[in-house]
Amino acid sequence: MIEPLLPAPRLKREDWPGRTPAPSQALRDGILWILRTGARWSELPQVKYPPYKAVHRWFQEWVKDGTFRAVLRALAVDLKERASFDPEEGFVDAFFASAKKGALCVGKTKQGKGTKVIAVADGACLLLTIGAASASPYETKLLKATLDERLVDELPERLIGDKAYDADKLDERLWQERGVKLIASHRRGRKTRTQDGRELRRYRRCRKVERIFAWLQHFRRLVTRYEVKVENFLGFLHLGCILLLLRRF
Structure with missing residues (x-):
């Protein structure tokens, strides 16, 4: 399917001088080595893998043409068709990835400058969408753009999050535009209670999306962002999610 x-793979032209193109499998293995170790591209072992410039160039081409996202979407759709998708409830959360370089989509927070990774998963720990943005804006402002990049067409009936998603305007917009009911714990000091206490009990299962973050942070390249272009960092995120879906499902 993938x-x-x-x-x-590129083949060497007989009428064109030059080096023989590196095998595609070796290029993919080199990208996976960078993802797991978090090392620099120049530290790629030359004995085991192709030249790091070639591996980096191919990685950027696959990010640009959407190869990683297409593979991730195909896996998510296949799992959904095999009845692995839970349409009743989904869970949303985000984690902070510190940035060591100045780049786009990098914002300042109390933890330092970095990028915010926001994701939505269903009750079966199936990833529905994932995105990366500046860490400065509130998560309520990033949720809509993240849902627009979802991997499957359907959205869960209920979306459960923590206090960061407690916003009346966000509740109304999700319900009117997408038919999704947002359930979030109340912020401290809120005067008007808008959530039902019985539905707030669903927040106890919000650890399912946090479990995905714990799995993703096993890849050191995702813990700290070194990429100047946010598209390259998102490409590594998609690649890490591909490995999670292949291993778990």
């Missing part, structure tokens, strides 16, 4: 979505 193989048709991967770019075809």
